[in-house]
Amino acid sequence: MTAYLLKRLIIAALTLVLASMVVFAVMEVLPGDPARLMLGLNAGADQVELLRNQMGLNAPLLLRYLHWAGGLLSLDFGRSYTYSVPVIDLVRERIAVSLPLALIALALSTIIAIPVGVFSASRQGQAGDTLAMGAAQLGVAVPNFWFALMLIYLFAVWLRLVPAGGFPGWGAGAWTALKSLILPAVALALPQAAILGRVARSALVEVLNEDYIRTARAKGLPYRAVLWRHALRNAMIPVLTILGLQFAFLLAGTIIIENVFYLPGLGRLIFQAITQRDLIVVESIVMLLVAAVILINLLVDFSYAIVDPRLRGRQ
Amino acid sequence: MSLLEIENLSLTIGATPILKGVELTVAPGEVVGLVGESGSGKSMTALTIMQLLPHLARAEGRVTFDGIDILGATEDQMCALRGDDIGMVFQEPMTALNPVKTIGEQVAEGIRWHTKTSRAEAEDRARKILDRVGLPEAKFPLSRYPHELSGGQRQRVVIAIACALKPKLLIADEPTTALDVVLQAQILDLLRDLVRENRMGLLLISHDLAVVTEMADRLTILRHGEVTEAGDTARTLSEQQHPYTRELALASMHVPARPKPHLAGSARPLLEVEGVGRDYPGRRTSLFRPAQPIRAVDNVSLTIEPAQSVALVGRSGCGKSTLARMILALDKPTAGTIRFRGEAITGKAEAELKPARRDMQVVFQDPYGSFDPRQKVQRLVAEPLHLLEKQPAQAERREMVAHALHEVGLGPRDMDKYPHEFSGGQRQRLSIARAIITRPKLVVADEPVSALDVSIRAQILDLFAELNQKLGIAYLFITHDLTVARAMADEVLVMHEGKIVERGRTADVLDHPRSEAARALVAAAPDLHRAIARRIQEQG
Numbered sequence: 089m090t091a092y093l094l095k096r097l098i099i100a101a102l103t104l105v106l107a108s109m110v111v112f113a114v115m116e117v118l119p120g121d122p123a124r125l126m127l128g129l130n131a132g133a134d135q136v137e138l139l140r141n142q143m144g145l146n147a148p149l150l151l152r153y154l155h156w157a158g159g160l161l162s163l164d165f166g167r168s169y170t171y172s173v174p175v176i177d178l179v180r181e182r183i184a185v186s187l188p189l190a191l192i193a194l195a196l197s198t199i200i201a202i203p204v205g206v207f208s209a210s211r212q213g214q215a216g217d218t219l220a221m222g223a224a225q226l227g228v229a230v231p232n233f234w235f236a237l238m239l240i241y242l243f244a245v246w247l248r249l250v251p252a253g254g255f256p257g258w259g260a261g262a263w264t265a266l267k268s269l270i271l272p273a274v275a276l277a278l279p280q281a282a283i284l285g286r287v288a289r290s291a292l293v294e295v296l297n298e299d300y301i302r303t304a305r306a307k308g309l310p311y312r313a314v315l316w317r318h319a320l321r322n323a324m325i326p327v328l329t330i331l332g333l334q335f336a337f338l339l340a341g342t343i344i345i346e347n348v349f350y351l352p353g354l355g356r357l358i359f360q361a362i363t364q365r366d367l368i369v370v371e372s373i374v375m376l377l378v379a380a381v382i383l384i385n386l387l388v389d390f391s392y393a394i395v396d397p398r399l400r401g402r403q
Numbered sequence: 404m405s406l407l408e409i410e411n412l413s414l415t416i417g418a419t420p421i422l423k424g425v426e427l428t429v430a431p432g433e434v435v436g437l438v439g440e441s442g443s444g445k446s447m448t449a450l451t452i453m454q455l456l457p458h459l460a461r462a463e464g465r466v467t468f469d470g471i472d473i474l475g476a477t478e479d480q481m482c483a484l485r486g487d488d489i490g491m492v493f494q495e496p497m498t499a500l501n502p503v504k505t506i507g508e509q510v511a512e513g514i515r516w517h518t519k520t521s522r523a524e525a526e527d528r529a530r531k532i533l534d535r536v537g538l539p540e541a542k543f544p545l546s547r548y549p550h551e552l553s554g555g556q557r558q559r560v561v562i563a564i565a566c567a568l569k570p571k572l573l574i575a576d577e578p579t580t581a582l583d584v585v586l587q588a589q590i591l592d593l594l595r596d597l598v599r600e601n602r603m604g605l606l607l608i609s610h611d612l613a614v615v616t617e618m619a620d621r622l623t624i625l626r627h628g629e630v631t632e633a634g635d636t637a638r639t640l641s642e643q644q645h646p647y648t649r650e651l652a653l654a655s656m657h658v659p660a661r662p663k664p665h666l667a668g669s670a671r672p673l674l675e676v677e678g679v680g681r682d683y684p685g686r687r688t689s690l691f692r693p694a695q696p697i698r699a700v701d702n703v704s705l706t707i708e709p710a711q712s713v714a715l716v717g718r719s720g721c722g723k724s725t726l727a728r729m730i731l732a733l734d735k736p737t738a739g740t741i742r743f744r745g746e747a748i749t750g751k752a753e754a755e756l757k758p759a760r761r762d763m764q765v766v767f768q769d770p771y772g773s774f775d776p777r778q779k780v781q782r783l784v785a786e787p788l789h790l791l792e793k794q795p796a797q798a799e800r801r802e803m804v805a806h807a808l809h810e811v812g813l814g815p816r817d818m819d820k821y822p823h824e825f826s827g828g829q830r831q832r833l834s835i836a837r838a839i840i841t842r843p844k845l846v847v848a849d850e851p852v853s854a855l856d857v858s859i860r861a862q863i864l865d866l867f868a869e870l871n872q873k874l875g876i877a878y879l880f881i882t883h884d885l886t887v888a889r890a891m892a893d894e895v896l897v898m899h900e901g902k903i904v905e906r907g908r909t910a911d912v913l914d915h916p917r918s919e920a921a922r923a924l925v926a927a928a929p930d931l932h933r934a935i936a937r938r939i940q941e942q943g
Contacts, residue, residue: 299498305455306493307513307564308486310478317512321503396503397548 089393089400096389100382107378108160112153115371121145125365126169156371165372170364175372178357183376185255185269186342186353190380192273193338197280198331202320204281205288205327210315212293221289227282232341236275236348243271253350272349276341280334287330291323298322324395332388336381405430406572406604407452412464414447414628416457421447422628424464429572432602434595436619436636438612438651440856441827444628445608449574452606453491454481469571486513490565494577496558500549506533506560507545514567528567536563536593554719555586559593566597572604573597579614583719583883588927591618610856612655613929616640616938624648637942640935650858656931657861658890659868665711665893671745672706673844673877674730679703679739680901681725699725701901702739709844712871712878714892714909716885716924722901723881727847730879731765732756744844761790764838768850770830774822780833781818784808787841807836810873811866828859832866839870849881864890885928889913897921 123139124131140146144155159166165175204224208217244252251268258265295301296319304314343355350356354373361369393399405428414422422444429435439445450456452466454473466473469488471480485491493499500509510529515522526545533543536559549557558578565573575594579587595618598605609615615622616636623633624647632645643649680703682696700722707713717723728734730741732748740749743759751759764787767773774783784804788795795803805815811832822830831851838846848867852860868891870876880891888895888909895912897905899920905912916922 299493299495300501302455303493303499303509303561303564304501304512306453306485306491308482308484308516309512310482313516318501318504322501397505398502398550 092393092399093390096386100386100389103382104379107382108157108375109153111371111374111378112156115367116149118367122169122365122367160372160375166368168361168366168369170361170366170369175369178369179354179372179376182352182354182357184258185351186346186355188266189269189273189276189346189351189353190338190342192269193276193280193341194331194335196273196277197284197334197338200277200281201284201288202327204285205292205323206315206320208285208289209292209296209319210311212296217289221286224282224285227278228286230279232275232279233344233348235278236272236345239271239275240349253348255351255353268349268351272345272351275348276338276345279341280338283334284327284330288323288327291326292319295319295322321395325392328388328391328395332385335384336377339377339380406469407606408465408467409448409452410465410467412448412451412462412466414444414451414456414460414462416460420628421460422451422462425625425628425630426633427606427623427630429604429606431571431604432598433621434598434605434607434619436615436622437606437608437625438610438615438622439625440610440858442627443625445610445625446576448625449491449576449606449608452572452574453485453489454478455485483517486565486570487517487568488571490568490570490573492558492561492565492573492575492578494580496554496561496581499561500557502549504548505545506538506543506547506549506552509549510560510563510567511545513564517568529563532563532567533560536560536566537589538563555582555589558582558586558590562590562593562597566601566603569601570603572606574606574608576608577610578607580609580611584885584927584929585718585923587614587929594618611929612640612651612857613931613934616931616934617929620942624651635942637935637938640931641939652931654857654861656886657857657864659861659865661868661872663872665708670709673709673711673744674705674707674879675742676703676705676726676730677740677742679726679729679736679741681722681729681734682737698901700729700736703898703901703903704739705896705903705906707845707877707879710871710875710877711894712880712892713894713896714880714882714888715896715898716882716888717898717920718924719883721898723898724849726898727765727849727879727881731763731847732759757790761787761841762844764841764843764846766831766834766838766846766848766851769854770827770834771854773834774830776822778821779818780804780808780820780822783822784818784833784837784840786837790841803840804836807840808833810839810870811836826859828855828863831855831859831863835863835866835870839874839876842874843876845877845879847879847881850883851880852887853882853884867891883924885913885924886930897924 121136123136123143123145127135127139144152163176165179167173168175168178171178204220208220211217240252243249250270255268256264301314301318304318309317342353343359346353346355347359354376358370358373361373407429409425409427412422412425413420425448427435427437427448437445437448447456451462452468452473454476456462462474464474468484471484500506507526507529510533511522511525514520514528515525529545530540534540538556538559543556549560552560578594579590582590591614594605597603607615607618619636621634622636622639624631626647631647632639639648640652643652679700680698681700682698685694685697703726715723715726725734729736736749740747742748743763746759748756748759781801781804784807785800788800788803801818804818808815808817813829813832813836822833825833852863855863864887867878871878878891880887882888892909895907895909896903897912897918897920905916905918905921912921913925916925
């Protein structure tokens with residue numbers, strides 16, 4: 089067990105280091121000199137050079153990487169070129185929106201997907217299954233921003249249950265803040281749930297054909313009990329895998345959804361930073377997102393070991 | 404009164420008739436054998452009794468268990484019967500247990516479900532039944548997972564699940580087919596004891612006439628969904644009134660004719676294996692200590708002469724398949740050398756192995772798994788031709804494939820078919836055609852007939868014998884089935900825990916085994932003659 093977890097941990101750490109190198113390298117080769125950008129078009133060459141020296145942009149590549157990477161580890165992400173504040177302050181403010189949003193969406197997609205998968209798998213080939221999988225197909229095909237617009241129209245404009253966009257801040261009370269996250273979370277979760285539901289169904293259908301399901305039936309357990317007690321846990325392994333892989337898409341989705349709902353989250357921050365060529369902010373947020381994806385996948389690896397005793401080895 | 408009565412049972416799945424007018428009874432304490440070849444409807448009969456049939460299946464007739472009309476019973480009634488009054492054991496122990504639950508949970512689950520006892524009490528009873536089936540607490544605590552057990556141990560767990568509540572009827576569907584003979588004998592003994600202890604009725608389903616004869620008081624023979632003959636085991640098998648019964652009995656004891664026996668010491672060895680060993684990395688017990696390697700094959704030496712047929716027998720896990728893989732240069736030995744036609748093949752690069760590969764081919768156990776389902780027979784059988792020095796032209800290729808197919812008893816028209824269009828036996832013919840197309844000197848056959856029905860098996864054995872006589876091919880048969888060795892081999896090698904423990908002429912080894920491992924194999928191997936003789940004595 090420990091050997092397995094340790095191995096996963098080391099792989100995750102190595103992935104993170106490798107990703108940081110890639111992110112750094114990509115930022116290096118992108119056109120656009122941040123010093124020139126900060127000083128404006130009218131600045132003289134010597135002024136730019138001076139700023140470049142101040143910002144450490146003229147130091148050797150390796151040194152700059154190490155400086156940057158070392159900064160990341162101590163949560164010193166540098167200063168934003170456009171806002172002239174430490175990036176960490178920007179991030180801290182925005183993550184208070186994006187993190188709850190992503191987590192609610194993740195939870196929501198799982199809560200929807202698994203019952204749908206169970207429902208469909210236990211009615212394989214029947215009308216209910218066809219209907220649910222048809223809906224899931226629709227969910228996979230329709231882009232989330234369109235979902236978002238429909239949700240806004242239905243729940244905000246028409247029913248007036250929740251705000252159409254914006255974020256009042258957690259200071260306005262947990263419920264008020266949460267209310268403005270409901271629609272974006274649903275819009276993010278639905279396409280995820282559609283994919284996950286299909287995976288859950290096919291995994292369950294496969295497991296239900298296994299010999300040990302027949303053994304469980306021969307024990308006298310009714311079909312439902314067999315489904316929940318024996319099949320579901322075995323079907324969780326592919327579901328968890330997809331859940332981990334989908335998390336990256338969920339994060340990418342937040343960039344669009346936060347823009348649609350006008351939420352002051354990381355997604356909008358990175359979007360603005362890109363248009364403003366605020367490379368240091370872009371770098372930092374990309375690294376943060378990469379770290380989040382790696383962390384989730386590490387958790388997925390750990391949960392494999394909980395679900396599947398074969399990975400734990402002999403106790 | 405009978406415990407189980409099946410009267411005029413017919414079953415269809417969709418529009419396909421599966422069973423036609425099946426009659427069968429099992430009395431308390433009685434062992435009834437249900438014998439038939441694959442597709443005869445044995446398993447479907449069992450699943451009808453359990454009411455675990457596939458979706459589109461429709462059963463008609465009468466099935467009564469202990470006075471309850473099974474075909475008319477509701478699902479709730481069936482749930483109450485299954486696992487409580489009727490237990491069932493399945494063929495494949497490796498997949499019959501849920502991999503994510505402990506054996507304790509899986510045995511206790513049925514007990515809790517039916518008796519509504521507390522968890523502690525159910526676990527207590529689970530412990531007792533596991534002890535009973537030969538899995539003592541010291542080595543097999545309830546917290547063990549299935550993957551920590553071997554096939555035979557897992558089958559004991561399945562039997563424990565089925566017998567935990569002392570059912571009135573146990574249905575065992577090929578319970579020992581996936582196990583080696585020694586384990587088979589142990590499991591059969593266990594089933595026999597459980598029948599005696601609890602006056603349980605046992606419906607034993609098997610394709611193996613010898614196993615059923617050893618076990619059953621009465622037997623029913625099924626063919627294409629119909630009962631061809633039923634009656635007392637001794638009388639049915641000694642009189643063999645129905646031609647199909649005779650056919651089955653003859654096929655299961657079939658020894659192919661080989662008019663030209665091999666004369667040992669007549670030629671330079673074709674294959675020489677010298678001191679070969681193979682280690683696998685073991686499981687690490689600590690982060691800081693290197694893992695202890697597992698020795699799968701240990702200092703093995705053997706020779707095979709041209710046209711000689713040698714059987715390598717041993718229990719599952721004894722290392723015989725690993726040894727075969729090394730002889731075929733599919734795996735590298737960690738020690739020793741293997742010479743083929745006087746040339747060392749160990750440590751050679753793949754390109755240098757081409758001539759050796761040409762003269763050494765393989766036939767695997769599973770004719771279903773050893774073909775790409777999306778390729779036509781012509782391509783599949785022609786596969787080894789890339790080993791030839793000169794690549795034959797398209798027309799010549801077809802000619803060679805047609806010839807190889809002819810030699811194994813198939814027609815040239817079969818060339819353009821796909822593997823799924825053939826039966827199991829025909830597919831094994833295809834794999835033999837693939838093996839002989841390059842005119843090899845040696846064919847390694849890994850359990851080549853153990854997935855086949857007895858009548859097909861007899862035909863395939865005949866084919867092997869014929870090719871040996873006609874083409875002078877030497878064989879290495881890898882098998883746990885001593886009847887194959889007896890039928891086909893000039894010499895027998897007995898392997899045990901990675902070592903060759905005995906070698907000699909087939910009759911000598913099988914009739915007078917000297918090593919303990921060989922004695923255990925011979926004693927455990929079911930033998931139809933012996934079994935019938937004993938039955939006749941018992942049943943008069």
